[in-house]
Amino acid sequence: MRVNAVIQARAGSTRLPGKVLQDLGGRPVLEWVVRAARAATQIDAVIVATSTVAGDDIVADLADSLGALVVRGSEEDVLSRFIAALDAHPADAVVRLTADCPLLDPTLIDAVVGAWAATPVHDYVSTVLVRCLPRGLDVELVSAPALRAVDRTAVGHDRVHVTSGVYADPMAYRLLGLCVTPAADDLRVTLDTREDLVLLRALVAELPDAPPPWRDVVAVLRARPDLVAINSGVQQKRLEEG
Secondary structure (H helix, E strand, C coil): CCEEEEEECCCCCCCCCCHHHCEECCEEHHHHHHHHHHHCCCCCEEEEEEECCHHHHHHHHHHHHCCCEEEEECCCCHHHHHHHHHHHCCCCEEEEEECCCCCCCHHHHHHHHHHHHHCCCCCEEECCCCCCCCECCCCEEEEHHHHHHHHHHCCCHHHHCCCHHHHCCCCCCCEEECCCCCCCCCCECCCCCHHHHHHHHHHHCCCCCCCCCHHHHHHHHHHCHHHHHHHCCCCCCCHHHC
């Protein structure tokens, strides 16, 4: 079975414009995400799905320079970009990654894909059904049939968040959640605000220049409450806020 990683990325952002292009440890944020996806052993192809607006030309060019495949589509209808990626590069399932999660752990990606491959009857496998990892280490896999099915019915914020129409309907779709212990869901390593960027820059300065194991990320933050405090006041946007 073939599994492709699809990274949604665009330059526009209401709270931190151009966040996926920001420098993080000498690399653009998007490069961290592409590098992590390519390091996962269970991924067949890495695709960056960006928009067709002129401001995202730089995102497409960067993705191409990093060796990722590129598809472009609607800026707001992100689900349609994933369908375009599936049409252009057929697969049995896709792993949804977001370009504002630079510290993704390839072993988590492999764990999600491996769990699905062992029981491919599932439509959706992820680390977020029961959140136990820091926000920003999210990995979601959706089967190709489920992705196409939700594309036929999704409206509103479900077209922005791609998988929400699947995991919100457990009667229609078969879901599997992966969780780790000890829980670290009180931590935040995603990039949405200036405070997040300050935290991430301080954090990567404490880590090797490689996709970090999630346990190493947690260990640094548990040992450095001063770092955790940098973005502890940031509120995550609700689904309906986009």
